[in-house]
Amino acid sequence: MKNGLAYTTLFNTYNGVQYLNDYIYMHYDLVLDRVVRYRNELKDPELMKKLTTLSPEPTISKRKAKQILEENLSESYPDEDLQIQYRILNGHENDLNWYDPVELVYSQQPEPIRLIWYISFNDEEMRNKDSRLTTTAIIDAHTGGEIINLRYRDIDIS
DSSP: BTTTTTEEEEEEETTTTTEEEEEEEEEETTTTTEEEEEEOOOOOOOHHHHHHOSSSOOOOOOOOOHHHHHHHHHHHTTTTTOEEEOOOOSSTTEEEEOOOOOSOOSSSSOOOOOEEEEEEOOOOHHHHHHHTTOOOEEEETTTOOOOEEEETTTEEOO
């Protein structure tokens, strides 16, 4: 809560793991006693159930996912000490999530929703510009650590 404003985001979960993009967001003004902003990004629950077929238990640990990220960054920037720090700004960061795309399409042979480690981090250069800056790595929690998404400096995996 800040300046009489309250923010809340409620995420849907399946088998104890929350979806990354299946949520309701509300911004409430406590002084005026009214909703200022509301966004409903909930998806069809039956479709989500059909597509969430993988185990909610990760094959790799959070520590291993961070190690994979750091190894990738070290290979890309071998002469730099990046001084990576992990940040948590929202409830889903640095934790397991179901990686449900913003737009879901169900076809005859649907891809299951992946279990991922959603890792927020920054480096010394980012902190020197603004201590709140972060970027995100999304690492598959079942395939032995495939980086699904990472935008960092000149790295663009998506």
